Amino acid sequence: MSIKVTLVVSDFSGGGAVRAFLLGQVLKKLNYEIECVGFTFGKELYAIPPEGMRIYAEEGYKYPKLFKPAKKILKKIDGDIIYAVKPKPTSFGISLIKKIFARRPLLLDMDDWELSWYGGDEWKYHPTPKQLYRDIFKKDAALRYPDHPLYVKWMESLVEKADAVTIDTDFLKKRFGGVYLPNGKDTEMFDPAKYDAEASRARYGLSGCRILMFPGAPRPHKGVEDVLKALDLLEQPDLRLVIVGGSPYDDYDDKLMQRWGRWIIKLPRCPVEVMPEVVAAAHVVVVPQRDDLAARAQFPLKLTDGMAMAKPVLSTKVGDIPEILDETGYLVEPGSPELLAEKILGIFQHLDEANEKGQKARERCVKYYSVYTMSAILSELIANL
Template identity: 30%
Template sequence: MLYQMLEDDFDVEIIGPASNKGIWFPLRSLKGIHIKISRTRNMLKMIDGEIVFASKPLIGSFGVGILAKILKGKKLLVDIDDWQLGFIKHEYSKLNFAQKVIRLVKDLKRFFYIDSYWNCMLCEKLLFFSDGITVSNSFLKNRFKGTTIYHVRDETLFNPERFQKNALREEHNIPINDKIILFLGTIRSHKGIESLISAIHEIKNQHVKLMLINSCDDNYSLGLKNEAESKLGKRVILLGPISFEETPEFLAIADLYVIPQTESFASSGQIPAKLFDAMSMGLPIIATNISDIPDILQECGWIVKSNSPAEIASAIIHAIENPDEAIKKGKKARQIYLETYSLKIVKPKLTNFVFEIIQNSKS
């Protein structure tokens, strides 16, 4: 989305490392984006623009940007959309003292991995090299300062008027009278999917079904899928990764979107981008009281306690039994999105931010 917000005013290209699997699946099908893939050690040679805009404070992005600043005189910006060190602290919190020591030693050996403690910790310490920082929520702003740029979506692509729910359900063999509760994204332990599965299990209405669309296939995700199938049987629809362009289609199929984040180091510095996906598509939303979520949702969703399947279940039942209220909240979500978080609204803010960096470098 940074690319899309800047491409009209600047010549933009994406340079980055990739594993043997290539470009991240949800982005592979995007057209019109100039992407160069290279090994990390060759990325510096490929940088020829005035400004390097690093994605996340990591060695493979921000570290390369620091070298470009020192050796090539480039201006260096960094976008911090999640608290990377928080993800690692969350994992470390599950370990005992001996396990933490072992993990710290291992992380030193795997320094360049994005989930290495030393990689994330060092890059946070080196943020003084940056000429500007953008962040995605108030936690990150308090920690790193910078300019807040929320996750945005193109309101012309994420537009509920483009889709017919009944036709899409027929295409995907989903009964019209089923109530589809959607979670779409990367399954991680701080996402609270266990609570969502338990909440659906508590609901007696057999037409209430969970659609779980997951973008990865690690052991944790596979375990949760097995748990969902065991508890819910035919009341769960499990799908693998979908492309970014397919996302609004599956949102259009759903009746409710649930964001069951748990309170943790990982979630404190994160605003799920899927929150804005759901708002843009006019879906009523149930979410936990984590990070900036309550402030963003305001009157366009229901806020529940984290780690509370009973509260999630109660909110789902309420939304289903009060369809007029749910529709009203969905329309309000779309309105707030268009007025505050859409591409049209946020794009000028980011563009002006970059222009100011350029202007300051010339003065």
């Protein structure tokens, strides 16, 4: 009889879905039965689920309307093991309730420092009685939002209640403990030998261009603006920044297009099974993280996109990135369009050498950041529960 793992996702329309689907892929390789359950607080899924992965989603609302779908989610969490993704009320909170009543082992995965989005340890909540009343009872009251930083702070204080914790950066390890589980890649699926770069460029309308690729959703801390400023400095008409997917959160993509539309080519979201062909079209994968709290706590999944596909990876000296690449990529100081421009120029001037470095990056990815490495870590962790 197979063991079932229920992955509990705080918001399928948020970035946590990507990590949840990756964990699901890893667990499937260990022959566990997998189901992802959770809420959607947006109009569309943030990421397309991998082929064959079961998804159960309830529409999310503000409190108190959220309690009704939350009861349905509780019933759907029927795995032998519960795996909550992110320490949020809508994933870890609801999983803790299920753990207490069903007596099931509970794992918690953390791939971000959630409080970093609100200023980290600097964030405090000391309302006056009048403000507290407003925050609870007004129509658009702040405390009716499930992701309010007060609730996130409470959830982070309960991390030790999980039977095991997985994290993906040294920053999170130092802050919360847990077992290191990298943001890996299926290196058999992401295998450059299976794809022709020129054919991929032709398929996606990129022929005749030198392609810098950012295979994800731009956000201010991800530094895409710095690459676009670097392209302004270089003024080389055949250079393009290809953005894959885009952000569902706000109009940030539109603002980038308004200012730098001449450099940007946007490709739509695609299933993980199609991503290798898309990344194959890149000459260089760019991961230009800025140095802020959110970025320091992250393992950018775009790194292993580029590494697995043997692409030259251009990134910044932020968080774990230098250690992840370990001299198999190109690094500059964060927030410096001038340094990015200089490095982009150098990469294309010595592209054969850059591609050799990309091949070494793939070898490193296969060894340390593959789903098989992740499977070995999770297998041992679950065996010890």
